[in-house]
Amino acid sequence: MTRSTHDTPTQKQHDQHASSRRAEDLTPDEANDVQINLAYDLQGAKFDLPADFEATKDELPEWRLAHFAVIVPLPVGAFDGADFTRWAPGRFRGIKSIQVPAFDEARGTYRNPETMEREQKLDRPAWRYSPRVFHRGANVHFRSPLNESMGADALDAKGGASEFAPSRNRHGMSVSARRFLFQPDITPENGKEPPADPRQAPVDSSFSLIDATNPLASVTLTCAELLDYQGPELKYADTANQPDTPDTPDTLDTDAREFRNQFLVLHVVAEHCSGDALEAVSKSLHRPRSKVKVGRPGEEPQKTNLLEVCFEMVNEVLGGAQLQVSRGGTAYVKGDRRRPLATRPYTTITAIPACDEPALPRRMRSSLREGLGTWTRHDAWAWFLATRADDYSPELTAMDQVSLDASRVQLFQDWTVHSDENGLAVVRRSPIENRNNNFWMLTGTRLVDLAILVRRADNYLSVMAKQMRRMSFGSEELEAVRRKPEWDDEDVELASKILRSSLRDFEDIQTEFVIFRDYLWYESVSGRPVDTAVLHHMLKETGTRDDFHEVASELELRKDIYKTQGDAIRVALDNVKRRRAEQAQDRREQLNINLAIVGTALAIPGLIDLWPRDDSSYGAFVISMILVLTITAFLLSPKLRGVFRPNQNSNQNSKYNSNANHKAAAHSDKNQS
Numbered sequence: 001m002t003r004s005t006h007d008t009p010t011q012k013q014h015d016q017h018a019s020s021r022r023a024e025d026l027t028p029d030e031a032n033d034v035q036i037n038l039a040y041d042l043q044g045a046k047f048d049l050p051a052d053f054e055a056t057k058d059e060l061p062e063w064r065l066a067h068f069a070v071i072v073p074l075p076v077g078a079f080d081g082a083d084f085t086r087w088a089p090g091r092f093r094g095i096k097s098i099q100v101p102a103f104d105e106a107r108g109t110y111r112n113p114e115t116m117e118r119e120q121k122l123d124r125p126a127w128r129y130s131p132r133v134f135h136r137g138a139n140v141h142f143r144s145p146l147n148e149s150m151g152a153d154a155l156d157a158k159g160g161a162s163e164f165a166p167s168r169n170r171h172g173m174s175v176s177a178r179r180f181l182f183q184p185d186i187t188p189e190n191g192k193e194p195p196a197d198p199r200q201a202p203v204d205s206s207f208s209l210i211d212a213t214n215p216l217a218s219v220t221l222t223c224a225e226l227l228d229y230q231g232p233e234l235k236y237a238d239t240a241n242q243p244d245t246p247d248t249p250d251t252l253d254t255d256a257r258e259f260r261n262q263f264l265v266l267h268v269v270a271e272h273c274s275g276d277a278l279e280a281v282s283k284s285l286h287r288p289r290s291k292v293k294v295g296r297p298g299e300e301p302q303k304t305n306l307l308e309v310c311f312e313m314v315n316e317v318l319g320g321a322q323l324q325v326s327r328g329g330t331a332y333v334k335g336d337r338r339r340p341l342a343t344r345p346y347t348t349i350t351a352i353p354a355c356d357e358p359a360l361p362r363r364m365r366s367s368l369r370e371g372l373g374t375w376t377r378h379d380a381w382a383w384f385l386a387t388r389a390d391d392y393s394p395e396l397t398a399m400d401q402v403s404l405d406a407s408r409v410q411l412f413q414d415w416t417v418h419s420d421e422n423g424l425a426v427v428r429r430s431p432i433e434n435r436n437n438n439f440w441m442l443t444g445t446r447l448v449d450l451a452i453l454v455r456r457a458d459n460y461l462s463v464m465a466k467q468m469r470r471m472s473f474g475s476e477e478l479e480a481v482r483r484k485p486e487w488d489d490e491d492v493e494l495a496s497k498i499l500r501s502s503l504r505d506f507e508d509i510q511t512e513f514v515i516f517r518d519y520l521w522y523e524s525v526s527g528r529p530v531d532t533a534v535l536h537h538m539l540k541e542t543g544t545r546d547d548f549h550e551v552a553s554e555l556e557l558r559k560d561i562y563k564t565q566g567d568a569i570r571v572a573l574d575n576v577k578r579r580r581a582e583q584a585q586d587r588r589e590q591l592n593i594n595l596a597i598v599g600t601a602l603a604i605p606g607l608i609d610l611w612p613r614d615d616s617s618y619g620a621f622v623i624s625m626i627l628v629l630t631i632t633a634f635l636l637s638p639k640l641r642g643v644f645r646p647n648q649n650s651n652q653n654s655k656y657n658s659n660a661n662h663k664a665a666a667h668s669d670k671n672q673s
Contacts, residue, residue: 021038022038022192023038023039023042023192023193023194023195024192024193024194024195025195026038026039026194026195027160027195028195028196028197028199028200029089029157029159029160030160030195031186031194031195031197032088032089032090032157032160032186032197033156033157033158033159033160034090034093034135034137034138034139034140034156034157034158035137035139035156035158039186039194040134040135041134041189041190041192042186042187042188042189042192042194043093043094043096043134043135043185043186044093044094044095044096044097044132044133044134044135044185044187044441045093045094045095045096045183045184045185045187045222045223046095046096046097046098046099046130046187047065047095047097047098047099047269047271048097048099048112048114048130049099049100049101049112049113050112050216051112051114051115052112052115053101053110053111053112053115053216054107054109054110054111054112055101055109055110056108056109056110057110059213060101060110060354060355061213061214061216061217061272061273061274061354062273062274062275062278062353062354062355062358062359063270063272063273063274063275063278063351063352063353063354063358064098064100064271064272064352064353064354064431064432065098065269065270065271065350065351065352065440066269066270066271066273066278066281066282066349066350066351066352066385067095067267067268067269067349067350067351067440067443067444068266068267068268068269068270068281068282068285068347068348068349069092069265069266069267069347069348069349069443069444069448070265070266070268070285070307070310070345070347071263071264071265071345071346071347071348071448071451071452071455072263072264072265072266072325072329072331072345073261073262073263073330073331073343073344073345073455074262074263074264074323074331075262075331075332075333075336076260076261076262077262078262078321078323078331078333079226079262079318079321082318082319082321083318083319084162084178086180086198086199086317087162087178087179087180087199087226088157088178088179088180088181088197088199088200089154089157089160089161089162089177089178090154090155090156090157090162090177090178090179091138091155091156091177091179091225091227091445091448091449092179092185092222092223092225092265092267092444092445093135093185093186093445094133094135094185094440094441094442094444094445095133095269095350095440095441095444096132096133096134096135096187096189096441097130097131097132097133098130098131098352098432098440099112099113099114099129099130100113100129100130100131100354100431100432101113101129102116102122102126102129104116104121106121113126113128113129113130114126128434131432131433131434131435131437132189132437133437133438133440133441134441135441135445136441136442136445136446137152137155137156138150138152138155138156138445138446138449139152139153139156139158141446141528141531142446142449142525142528143526143527145518145519146522146525146526148166149453149519149520149522150175150449150452150453151164151173151174151175151176151177151229152164154175154176154177155175155177155449157177162176162177162178163175163176163177164176171231171232171233171515171519172230172231172232172233172258173230173231173232173519174228174229174230174231175227175228175229175230176226176227176228176230177225177226177227177228178225178226178227179223179224179225179226180223180224180225180314180317181199181200181203181222181223182202182203182204182205182220182221182222182223182224182313183202183203183205183220183222183223184200184201184202185200185222185223186200203317205220205221205222205313206218206219206220207219207220207294207295207296207309208294208295208296208297208301209270209273209277209280209281209292209293209294210293210294210295210301211273211274211276211277212274213274214272214273214274214277216271216272217270217271217272217273217274217277218270218271218272218273219268219269219270219271219273219281219292219294219306220268220269220270220271221266221267221268221309221310221313222267222268222269223265223266223267224264224265224266224267224310224313224314224317225263225264225265225267226262226263226264227262227263227264227265227452228260228261228262229260229261229262229263229452229456230258230259230260230261231259231260231519232259232460232515232516232519232520233257233258233259234257234258234259234463234467234512235257235508235509235511235512235515236467236471236505236508236509236512259459259460259463261452261455261456261459263452263455264314264323264331265448266285266307266310266314267444268281268285268306268310272354274359275358275359275360275361275362276362277292278351279361279362279363279384280292280293281306282349282384282385282388283388283390283391284305284306284307285306285307285347286307286329286345286347286388286390286422287307287327287328287329287390287392288305288307288308288325288326288327288329289305289327289390289392290305290390290391291303291304291305292304292305292306294306307325307329308325311323311324311325311331321333322334322335322336328343329344329345330343330344330345344421344422345422346422346423346451346455346542347388347422347423347424348423348424348425348426348443348444348447348448348451349385349386349423349424349425349426349443350425350426350427350428350439350440350443350444351381351382351385351425351426351427351428352427352428352431352432352440353378353427353428353430353431354431355431356430356431357377358377358378358381359377360377360380360381361380361381361384361389363384363389363391364380364384372399373399373400373401374400374401374404375399375404376416376429378416378427378428378429379404379407379408379416379418379427380399381425381427382407382408382416382417382418382425382426382427383407383418383420383425384425385418385423385425385427386407386418386419386420386422386423386424386425387420387422387423388420388422388423407419407420409424409533409534409537410530410533412429412436413429413436414428414429414430414433414435414436415427415428415429415436415439416429417439417533417534419534419537419538419540419541420541421541421542421543424443424447424451424534424537424538426439426440426443428440442530446531447531447534450525450531450534450535450538451538453520453522454535454538454539454542454544455542456520457516457520457521457544457548458542458543458544458547460516460520461516461544461547461548461551462547464509464512464513464516464551465547465550465551465554467509467512468509468551468554468555468558471502471505471506471509477494477498481494481495491576492573492576495569495572495573496573499566499569499570502562502566503562503566506558506559506562509555510555510559513551513552513555521548522535523535523536523539597631600631
């Protein structure tokens, strides 16, 4: 059928209606949908300066902004049944713009550019002091099949939905993404106002940082995300999501085939702070043992742990949930002994200085008296933030070229990127300008997706490793059967059954590995060289790549071992079958002998009748008796039959040698075990 080149009236009306729509005409779900073109420039959070901001050059803070995306694994089912009415579908939309101050020559200070514009003191538009980076959805940033493995439709809230499952879902794959916005991430742009949405209403979540040099220093919980990744399902039954406790022993559960990962992602932003304050915030978001002094209007400043404060806020918006954080930074539900598959938080960080040369972290100053060598100050900060180092960390890295090459992912004109098993840090090498600002959008969005993908892959590999440790080829029953000198019919049936069951279990694990390769294992991001470099470092530093190679080599090794053991059992089964065949042959031979005796006895009278003889002679009788006795003795004597059947001794020797070899093989298997 040829398609008409003319649009139908309905199509024309639809196109005209779409082109005439304004941002204000969008529904809240449409404004939240990344794939709606009209909502494209509305996506993303803004961080503007206070209207009364004013500081001299010496009073400018060292750091304009630092964004921490703390990825915390949760026990499965930690937020099942929660009320998500105030939660928006999809993932956090990232940071769209960061406002920087403009210099007021008349006052000799740096001020808010919008305030100066209203006073007509700017020589260019105020928006030039707010560089923008627009949000790029997961479906656009990642190509197929990677975007499907990440559940991009759920992350982008396609069609206003918070859940996604592939159309051809053979392995129980589904993704759910929701976020609670303490500060809106659908914001006005170019005179366009987003529709009113109660889910985007601001909630007080800011604290003032007690910073001696920066009275405007603050820290804010901007957004909390709850992400649920289900699948691919396990083929080999295992207790993947069940804890090992004294009350519930670590045993196989034939119904435990679900593979599920749940994460809480906390987006915390620190602004206008000194290096010491940024260092304190970083430590406080890693472990509860580190505290920072914060305050609120009308309240006495006090030292507290920011991670615990964030958990309290999340519990409140979840309707009284009982999420807690342990001393090691692990999340758990109060009164519930379940633990997540992976317990270590992972943090992606963007830090943007407000000056050219920020001071080094306090702990690194005394250890770098001989200089930084090939390291820059920004490299030192990126390493410090990525490693989540605090006062209890055992040692600092050596500031040489080898350690720099190991830690640094890439060096860009305006950014340096470092990676560690605890996090990824992206530090800008100069104050904000209207160029090369994509990282502050990517770090809290698409790079978080990559970090979660790596964690899911590592968890799946951990489950497979646990499955292989639990799987035994055969059982004690099979071992007892193998050591019997003689096998009966029940032994043969039992050995065959155990062999088939063991091989089927191993085939299930091999199938899991193939499914894992299809859905969770990626070593590059098509068309994204920066993402590929980051992914390589994440796989390396978190140990996921090593886990992958260990599982792959273990599967190959076990395949050879199981094949050898299976061959040994098959040999034993063949010996039983051969022995049965020999016994059947002996029975047939004995039957033939008996038949021959009877036939001979019946044939003698006939021969006598045919023999020429004299009526008075006893010769015929004597001859008949001699023939009968001779033939009977021949048939009944094994020695005489052996003379005429020399191969029989050969068969007996072969049988003896076979039994001897079987015993030797069994003895060898015992020593090998």
